[in-house]
Amino acid sequence: MNSSNSTECEPVHQSANTFFMVIYSLVFLVGLFLNGFTLRVYFCVSQRQSSSVTVFLKNLAASDFLISLCLPLRIMNFSTNSTLIRQVYCNFGASAFYLNMYASILFMGYIAANRYMKIVHPLGNHFIQKARAAYIISMVTWGFLLTMTSTYVILSLLTHNHRDNLPGLVSCDVLHSDQLSLLYKVIHACSAAIFLAVLISLIWFYYSTSRRLAQAQNNQSISSNSKKLAKSQRNMLVLVTVFCICFVPYHLIRLPYAFMKTLVCSWSGWFFYLKELTVLVSVLNVCLDPLIYFIFCKAFRAQMSMRRVFNDTDTPTQVDTTDRRSSDGWMSSFRNLRRLSVVSLTKQTSVL
Numbered sequence: 001m002n003s004s005n006s007t008e009c010e011p012v013h014q015s016a017n018t019f020f021m022v023i024y025s026l027v028f029l030v031g032l033f034l035n036g037f038t039l040r041v042y043f044c045v046s047q048r049q050s051s052s053v054t055v056f057l058k059n060l061a062a063s064d065f066l067i068s069l070c071l072p073l074r075i076m077n078f079s080t081n082s083t084l085i086r087q088v089y090c091n092f093g094a095s096a097f098y099l100n101m102y103a104s105i106l107f108m109g110y111i112a113a114n115r116y117m118k119i120v121h122p123l124g125n126h127f128i129q130k131a132r133a134a135y136i137i138s139m140v141t142w143g144f145l146l147t148m149t150s151t152y153v154i155l156s157l158l159t160h161n162h163r164d165n166l167p168g169l170v171s172c173d174v175l176h177s178d179q180l181s182l183l184y185k186v187i188h189a190c191s192a193a194i195f196l197a198v199l200i201s202l203i204w205f206y207y208s209t210s211r212r213l214a215q216a217q218n219n220q221s222i223s224s225n226s227k228k229l230a231k232s233q234r235n236m237l238v239l240v241t242v243f244c245i246c247f248v249p250y251h252l253i254r255l256p257y258a259f260m261k262t263l264v265c266s267w268s269g270w271f272f273y274l275k276e277l278t279v280l281v282s283v284l285n286v287c288l289d290p291l292i293y294f295i296f297c298k299a300f301r302a303q304m305s306m307r308r309v310f311n312d313t314d315t316p317t318q319v320d321t322t323d324r325r326s327s328d329g330w331m332s333s334f335r336n337l338r339r340l341s342v343v344s345l346t347k348q349t350s351v352l
Helices: 014-045 052-079 083-120 131-159 178-219 224-259 261-267 270-283 285-296 298-304 307-314 318-351
Strands: none
Touching: 014 052, 014 270, 014 285, 052 083, 052 131, 052 285, 083 131, 083 178, 083 224, 083 285, 131 178, 178 224, 224 270, 224 285, 270 285
């Protein structure tokens, strides 16, 4: 099963590796198509001035698209025993993968905060609701994540353990030096703090929206305000549901694996594949986020809606318009000619 005690947490099961390869391949294809289409809508089709929530949605789509691009290297890591592939994946592929995962987590939190401020202060113009502020927040977010990831990559290149034989293992832990293991735990602690902050915020936003909806319904049973609040509550529920499905299982398993590896590995080597399964569930985020785009972005709905097809079909073309005008002209001339004929006949009759 394992070559040394340092890898006893990771059993080598080719059938499990094949399963992950197949599922990741499907997610890669679907995620690349959906998020590629989304980026095309945001950057090529929609020409209107971007709002703050659109800026956050663009960054969310970009992070999901980059996660999809990281998946082929993760698939190769499951499919080969090559030390070179393993080192490339551990030093660059995994780092880029988790960077974009936490970018997705943060941008989902920004979207929820933006919509919450829109509900609480619908007539206000607060900082987070401005497009310029959204651009600044996005740049700071990417800068922070890139700095943390770059530190890990540089230290891994300088201090990682050199091993010539990795018999079927897919984990990067066997390549960690003592310094890198310490940084690994620090990064996971920061990542856990980010996740908990966003999770608590999402729950609070949903709870506050629901409470405001209940107050509006008690004051006025039927009003446009209560309808808007009900729609906002449904939108927030979709966001919270997608977030919890994708990221809560991963953090429930990943944190014990990172900080109590000796204890959890003594339970069973299958804990490693349980951790990998939660990573797979978190990757499904790239397939579920288009639902968020559909709900929060009118331009995306306009592209995805079938009504656009029917509208294009029903819209008269230039030729059709010309023909219609031509036929209308002929009909008008015919009516005028008929009217003149009737008048002339009447005059003749009167003369007779």
